[in-house]
Amino acid sequence: MAVDNLRVLSWNVNGIRACEKKGFKAWLDRDAPFFIGIQEVRAQPDQLPAKLRSPRNWSQHMVCAERKGYSGVAAYSKEVPDEVSVGLGREEFDIEGRVHFLRFGKLLIANVYFPNGNGKNRDNSRVPYKLDFYLSLLERLERERKAGLRVLVMGDFNTAHKEIDLARPKTNTKTSGFLPEEREIMDRYISAGFVDTFRLFESGPEHYSWWSQRGGCRERNVGWRLDYVFAAPEAIPFVKNGFILPKVMGSDHCPVGVELAKSICS
Numbered sequence: 107m108a109v110d111n112l113r114v115l116s117w118n119v120n121g122i123r124a125c126e127k128k129g130f131k132a133w134l135d136r137d138a139p140f141f142i143g144i145q146e147v148r149a150q151p152d153q154l155p156a157k158l159r160s161p162r163n164w165s166q167h168m169v170c171a172e173r174k175g176y177s178g179v180a181a182y183s184k185e186v187p188d189e190v191s192v193g194l195g196r197e198e199f200d201i202e203g204r205v206h207f208l209r210f211g212k213l214l215i216a217n218v219y220f221p222n223g224n225g226k227n228r229d230n231s232r233v234p235y236k237l238d239f240y241l242s243l244l245e246r247l248e249r250e251r252k253a254g255l256r257v258l259v260m261g262d263f264n265t266a267h268k269e270i271d272l273a274r275p276k277t278n279t280k281t282s283g284f285l286p287e288e289r290e291i292m293d294r295y296i297s298a299g300f301v302d303t304f305r306l307f308e309s310g311p312e313h314y315s316w317w318s319q320r321g322g323c324r325e326r327n328v329g330w331r332l333d334y335v336f337a338a339p340e341a342i343p344f345v346k347n348g349f350i351l352p353k354v355m356g357s358d359h360c361p362v363g364v365e366l367a368k369s370i371c372s
Contacts, residue, residue, distance in 0.1 A: 111346055111365045112140040114215065116333055118262040118359035119147040122158065122180065128356040131157055140184050145216030145262045147178035178203045179217050185210060186196065194242050205243065211371035214250050218261035223282030230282050240291045244298060256370055257338040259300065262359065264332055267292045267302065270311050271331040283330065301338040303348035303364050314351055316359045321347035333362045344370035
């Protein structure tokens with residue numbers, strides 16, 4: 107990575123405490139990105155060891171769900187953000203601790219854990235909630251763009267956008283995560299000008315960020331690309347690379363990220 111580039115990562119850790127037992131903090135210190143947003147933290151601050159709650163050489167910010175052991179997002183950055191904002195201003199979303207916004211100069215990063223459309227009985231009953239969340243977030247992002255910020259929205263989108271983004275598209279058309287209405291809501295982001303940064307640099311198949319923990323799916327690379335970094339048009343000139351890190355273990359997801367010109371903050 108060029109000296110003047112910033113490495114920005116996103117990772118659904120599927121429980122920060124479980125991920126830490128598999129070496130999360132040691133990996134973070136080795137990789138040393140400018141910023142990492144993590145999703146599905148599934149912990150309260152007082153449940154974390156000091157090295158995760160207030161780590162040396164890192165600024166940390168965490169948003170928890172009201173329900174313990176559920177959802178939640180956190181961020182670690184090499185610099186202290188100029189501003190942090192939490193939630194979307196709607197209680198039905200904010201009680202689940204799914205989003206925070208961290209600003210570094212003109213760069214605004216939205217770190218987001220998008221809802222899954224599955225209900226308790228895997229019946230797609232949460233799809234309307236999920237779609238409403240997508241639209242509410244898009245409205246917020248558009249306001250930030252109009253305010254002159256260069257916006258990245260990153261995280262576990264809980265949707266595979268195109269057929270190329272999952273190994274078994276034809277057998278999942280009725281599965282939340284690949285429903286037509288979920289894919290269309292991602293199209294709304296594209297229509298608004300947001301760009302899937304990974305596809306700026308890689309057009310080929312078999313690139314995934316989540317694998318079922320059953321049946322050796324990860325070993326066979328039978329997966330889904332559910333994790334994205336979308337960049338608003340104002341941020342695109344500063345995007346130098348987009349990537350997935352499938353060899354990084356510790357969760358059923360792997361990290362994804364971008365390299366940005368440092369001048370994006372100026």
